[in-house]
Amino acid sequence: MSAVPRMVVVKGGPDLQRSGEGSALSLRATGAWTAPFAPSLERLVADAEKLAGKKIDVSIDVSQVSKLDTFGAWLIERLRRSFTTGTAEARIDGLSANYASLVDEVRRVSVAPGGDATSVTITGMLSQIGRSVAGIFGTVAALIDMLGAVIVASGRVLIHPRGFRLTSTIHHLEQVCWRAVPIIVLITFLIGCIIAQQGIFHFRRFGADIFVVDMLGVLVLREIGVLLVAIMIAGRSGSAYTAELGSMKMREEIDALRTMGFDPIEVLILPRMLALIIALPILSFLGDIAALYGGGLVAWFYGGVDPEAFLLRLRDAISIDHFTVGLLKAPVMAAVIGIVACVEGLAVLGSAESLGRHTTSSVVKGIFFVIVMDGVFAIFFAAVGM
Amino acid sequence: MMQAMSDPIIRVRDVTVQFGKTRVLDGLDLDVKRGEILGFVGPSGAGKSVLTRTIIGLVPKLSGNIEVFGVDLDAADRAGRRAVERRWGVLFQQGALFSSLTVRQNIQFPVREYLKVSQRLLDEIMVAKLVMVGLRPDVADRFPSELSGGMIKRVALARALALDPELVFLDEPTSGLDPIGAGDFDELVRTLQRTLGLTVFMVTHDLDSLYTACDRIAVLGNGKIIAAGSMADMQASEHPWLRQYFHGKRARAVMG
Numbered sequence: 299m300s301a302v303p304r305m306v307v308v309k310g311g312p313d314l315q316r317s318g319e320g321s322a323l324s325l326r327a328t329g330a331w332t333a334p335f336a337p338s339l340e341r342l343v344a345d346a347e348k349l350a351g352k353k354i355d356v357s358i359d360v361s362q363v364s365k366l367d368t369f370g371a372w373l374i375e376r377l378r379r380s381f382t383t384g385t386a387e388a389r390i391d392g393l394s395a396n397y398a399s400l401v402d403e404v405r406r407v408s409v410a411p412g413g414d415a416t417s418v419t420i421t422g423m424l425s426q427i428g429r430s431v432a433g434i435f436g437t438v439a440a441l442i443d444m445l446g447a448v449i450v451a452s453g454r455v456l457i458h459p460r461g462f463r464l465t466s467t468i469h470h471l472e473q474v475c476w477r478a479v480p481i482i483v484l485i486t487f488l489i490g491c492i493i494a495q496q497g498i499f500h501f502r503r504f505g506a507d508i509f510v511v512d513m514l515g516v517l518v519l520r521e522i523g524v525l526l527v528a529i530m531i532a533g534r535s536g537s538a539y540t541a542e543l544g545s546m547k548m549r550e551e552i553d554a555l556r557t558m559g560f561d562p563i564e565v566l567i568l569p570r571m572l573a574l575i576i577a578l579p580i581l582s583f584l585g586d587i588a589a590l591y592g593g594g595l596v597a598w599f600y601g602g603v604d605p606e607a608f609l610l611r612l613r614d615a616i617s618i619d620h621f622t623v624g625l626l627k628a629p630v631m632a633a634v635i636g637i638v639a640c641v642e643g644l645a646v647l648g649s650a651e652s653l654g655r656h657t658t659s660s661v662v663k664g665i666f667f668v669i670v671m672d673g674v675f676a677i678f679f680a681a682v683g684m
Numbered sequence: 685m686m687q688a689m690s691d692p693i694i695r696v697r698d699v700t701v702q703f704g705k706t707r708v709l710d711g712l713d714l715d716v717k718r719g720e721i722l723g724f725v726g727p728s729g730a731g732k733s734v735l736t737r738t739i740i741g742l743v744p745k746l747s748g749n750i751e752v753f754g755v756d757l758d759a760a761d762r763a764g765r766r767a768v769e770r771r772w773g774v775l776f777q778q779g780a781l782f783s784s785l786t787v788r789q790n791i792q793f794p795v796r797e798y799l800k801v802s803q804r805l806l807d808e809i810m811v812a813k814l815v816m817v818g819l820r821p822d823v824a825d826r827f828p829s830e831l832s833g834g835m836i837k838r839v840a841l842a843r844a845l846a847l848d849p850e851l852v853f854l855d856e857p858t859s860g861l862d863p864i865g866a867g868d869f870d871e872l873v874r875t876l877q878r879t880l881g882l883t884v885f886m887v888t889h890d891l892d893s894l895y896t897a898c899d900r901i902a903v904l905g906n907g908k909i910i911a912a913g914s915m916a917d918m919q920a921s922e923h924p925w926l927r928q929y930f931h932g933k934r935a936r937a938v939m940g
Contacts, residue, residue, distance in 0.1 A: 333848045336799045367848035367880060372812050373805075400879040407812045408821070548829075648829020651784030 310364060311335055314342040316349075323353040325377070328362040331370025343373045347380045356381040361392025371397065372404045437641075437663070444641045445633075448571055451563040463569045470573035474535045475580055481534075482527055482581050483588040486518075489526060490589030491596045493517060498601035507601050511608055512615040514593040519620040523586040524578075525672055528631040531578060532664035536639040539570055540660035543643025544653045552644070562644075571636040578632035579625050586624065619684045627675050631668050638664045693718045693851055693883045694739060699748030700907075701731070701738055708734045710907030711748070721877055721884040723898030727925065730904045732887045733777070736853055739885075740774060741765075752851070770798055772851040773844030777859070779836040781828040787814075787839050788824040794846045813842040818872060834865045845876065854886040858893050866890060870897040891930075903929075 312329040325346060331339060358377060363370070374390065381388035393401060455462045497510035543566065546552050552562050590612070597603040603611075642660035646653050694716035701709040708731040716722050726732050737743040739750055741757050750757060755768050781790050791810045795801070811821045817838040828836060837857060844852055857873070858866035870893050876882055888894060894901055895915060902912040903926060911921055919930050 333795075333799065336801045336805065340801055340805050368812055368816070368845075369805075369809060369848060372808055376808070396881075397879075399875070403816055403875075403879055404812050407808070407815050649783035649827060 312339050312342065312363075312370070314346055316346065318353075318355075321353055322355040323349060323381075324357045324359060326359045326362060327374065328364075330365040331363050331373065332365050332367045333369045336369045339370060339373050343377050346377060350380045350383070353381065354386040356386070356388040357391055358388060359391045360397075361394075363397075366397045366400060368400070368404065371400045372407065375401065375404045375407070440641045440645070441637055444567075444637050447563045448567060448637065448640075451561060451568050455564065455568065461564060463565060466565075466569040467572050470570050471576060473538070474531070474573050475577035478531065478534060478577070478581060479584060482530060482585050485530060486523060486526055486585035487588040487592040489522060490514065490518060490592030490594075493522070493589075494593035494596035495600055498597065502601075508603065508607070508611055510593075510597060510601060511603065511611040514590065514597075515612050515616040516620055518589040518593070519586055519616065519624045521624075521672070523589055524582045524624045524627050524631065525668070527582045527585045528578065528628070528635065528668045529665050531574070531581065531632070532635045532638075532668060533661050535574065535577075536635045536664040537657050537661050539636070539639035540643040540646075540657045541653065543567075543640060544646030544656055547644060547646045548648060548653065567636075567640045570640065571633065574632040574636040575629045578635075579628040582625060582628040586621070623675075623679050623684055627672065630675075631671055634667045634671055635664045638667060691718050692716060693753060694885065695749075695751040695754075696735075696739065697749045699735075699738060699750060700746040701734055701743060702746050707907055709738065709745075712904075712908055714902060714909055714912075716883060716885055717900075718883055719877070719881060720899040721873065721886060721897055723894045723901045724885065724887045724904065725889065725894065725901060725929070726904030728889075731907065732904055733855055735904065736855055736885070736887055740772075740853060770847060771849055772853065773847070773849040774853045775837070775840050775844045775855060775857055777855040779828070779840035781836060781840055781843070783828050786825050786827055787831070790828070790839060791843050791846050794843065798847060809846070810842075813845055814839075816845070816872075816876065817842045818868060833860045834862070837861065837869070841872075845880075848880060850881070851883045851885065854884060854888075856887055856889065858888065858890045863892070866892065867896070869893075873897050 310330050312327070312331050312335050315326040315328065316323065317326070318324045329335075358374060358381075360366075360374060366374075378388045378390055390401065494510055494514055497513050498507055501507055501509055501513075543552075546566070552566070555562050555565055594605060594608050597608055598605060639660045642656040642663070646656045692715040694714070696712060696714040699709055699712045700707065712735065714735075724732055724735070734743055738745050739752065752768055753771060755764060757765060757768065760768065781787075782793065785793065788807070788810055791813055792806045795806060795809060810824065814821050814824065819835065819838050819842070823831065823835065823839070828839070831839065837860070841852075841854075841857070844854075854873070858869050861869060873884060873886070874897050877884055886893070886898065898915070900912065900914060901918050903910050903918070903923075905925055910923060911918065911926060918926055921927070921930075
């Protein structure tokens with residue numbers, strides 16, 4: 299308990315002496331009745347309070363108190379109240395003028411029992427579950443609501459192109475796209491290497507080393523490239539969007555925009571969404587290339603497939619469809635990440651805790667919906683035969 | 685009981701603070717005496733808040749020496765610093781209430797950390813502080829985001845007073861309050877000073893506050909204290925900024 303200050307000043311510490319016979323009791327408070335001594339003061343007062351009810355004629359002498367603050371004044375007041383029952387009233391004697399106003403101040407305090415107690419009940423738990431389930435529909439409704447608002451806003455911008463925020467869009471494009479390139483390229487490169495290494499390691503047992511190129515091509519172009527990039531961006535930019543919008547909401551900046559006649563969707567959200575939608579296909583493309591390059595290097599050095607054979611095989615194994623499928627998914631995933639991030643950002647309430655909670659849920663929901671969308675796309679492309 | 689008025693509770697000597705190339709405080713000297721309410725004024729951007737934050741130890745200084753309660757905070761060890769910090773309270777300009785805690789928890793937080801007392805006493809002290817700053821106890825379970833600006837100031841003051849400090853720093857306590865609220869606040873500061881024997885270091889722009897609440901006024905300009913003294917001294921001063929400040933249109937309105 300490093301939080302408890304050292305009791306340096308033991309001398310001058312508080313005491314409460316009792317004297318008196320029969321129904322009379324006089325209490326004499328001495329020493330410093332101040333905050334640093336609050337724990338021992340509380341014990342003294344609690345001990346004395348046990349006599350309440352037995353004694354009728356009670357006086358509390360505070361003339362020997364060397365120092366008094368709110369803690370001491372309140373505890374003396376508490377003592378007085380516990381000895382004041384119906385007919386009998388406890389007296390406070392020897393109060394110096396200095397401290398009289400402080401005691402008057404605490405006399406105005408009426409303590410209601412604390413409202414902190416929250417008990418766990420079965421109905422409480424059930425209602426919690428019910429609320430969570432209803433919350434799912436609320437989430438979906440909010441996403442659709444935001445999608446609609448964004449579409450309406452972009453329609454308005456199409457009709458009045460002067461409302462379009464080019465500078466803001468470019469700024470976000472730099473944040474989301476340009477600055478993300480190194481990390482995206484690095485991660486996808488490494489994943490490409492790992493896929494190729496695993497493929498070669500296991501395919502070698504069947505003497506099918508060369509098929510690693512097929513696997514790498516299909517996997518990277520169709521699925522891993524775009525999925526990995528989308529997940530990275532949900533973590534990197536989705537969280538940033540939520541935190542930015544959330545803190546703007548907390549400081550009433552969004553309300554300020556609204557009162558100046560600007561639509562926050564148009565000013566804040568549209569440029570961010572657009573930047574994401576442009577960025578994700580570009581980053582996916584770069585990620586695809588980096589992953590293939592990494593895979594190719596591993597195939598060469600670890601699997602002995604030289605670059606010429608690798609490219610030849612890649613050209614045979616992969617049709618343009620695989621590449622198109624991957625890139626078609628990217629803008630949709632960007633829209634999903636952006637909408638989730640913006641909904642969460644605008645849902646932030648006044649506290650720092652709420653900001654943290656919504657930023658977390660922005661990333662979690664963003665990744666979840668990206669994977670759900672990927673599943674939907676898999677079904678769709680299988681149906682259309684791509 | 686109270687120590688001699690000449691004993692300074694804050695001693696600032698030759699303090700220089702610099703941000704990049706701009707020198708904000710330049711060899712500044714200041715004494716705050718025990719038991720007084722010192723009003724601290726100066727043009728916007730002159731470094732009033734910087735000095736406050738330097739004394740509290742939030743802003744590093746380039747050179748100089750600051751003693752609070754006779755302790756040099758630079759030389760003090762961790763325990764020494766804590767012992768000093770326990771004896772002062774700070775009211776920040778925006779309140780700086782912990783947004784994820786309720787009013788009750790905000791006020792109880794410093795008490796809970798420093799003293800080992802029962803929940804019952806914590807609750808009672810919390811209510812006592814709320815009453816002292818003129819709030820009703822039923823705001824206790826609200827969050828800071830659900831309070832008005834004036835209530836935030838009051839709760840923040842209650843938190844600053846939670847441990848019954850000997851010294852409080854108030855950074856523009858009445859800014860953003862309506863005149864009646866601001867007047868109440870000044871009255872409150874005076875009452876608390878009387879009842880608790882507080883020393884108050886108050887940064888303010890409010891002429892009413894200076895007039896009604898402060899015992900002494902210090903004026904900051906060009907990184908130094910250009911004048912310090914009573915209201916009468918200020919009004920008698922020939923310094924151009926002081927003349928403008930204390931004899932301007934608004935000052936005349938206050939002084940009638």
